Amino acid sequence: QQQVKQSPQSLIVQKGGISIINCAYENTAFDYFPWYQQFPGKGPALLIAIRPDVSEKKEGRFTISFNKSAKQFSLHIMDSQPGDSATYFCAASKHYKLSFGAGTTVTVRA
């Protein structure tokens, strides 16, 4: 049973556009929500993370929006660049264990 549902499976965006990836969870015990970026053949890299007492967190071009009542959170990539082309995973943590979404492959067209 997948505890974190992620959509879309893939998306294509033009350079300079906005990429939006959505995740939803059911378990209200989750207390930490990170996003990871993974390039082909590499391990995932921690991109940005948020805790449920915060509704938004921004780091550079990456922003997490968190809606605790709806049990949803999303990643926004502003001014998307070709170097952002990668697979993005959302995750949720309980007792230091992460449950991952299935991933979203983002392709940025120049």
Next chain:
Amino acid sequence: SQTIHQWPATLVQPVGSPLSLECTVEGTSNPNLYWYRQAAGRGLQLLFYSVGIGQISSEVPQNLSASRPQDRQFILSSKKLLLSDSGFYLCAWSRDPTNEQYFGPGTRLTVT
């Protein structure tokens, strides 16, 4: 700074052969350690985690086992590989009590 190593980077093994993958972390002490498996085009599945030497928790019943013989060393093993064991194996560490997990470069295992 902390560094996590995995080896080998790639491995091709026949069905029924044994397996040993190694993960080591440098620059920190008493880390939490994790083994994940990632099937092609899929998310990450937690296999094992360890909060200390000799302490291993299994998340998924399978053909694999894990051991932690030293504080910063984590080993994934199998006595007899199955075709379904093929995948990308990732080791990760975190520093208690934070939840931030940092991943190694991974091992690509192909069972033939």
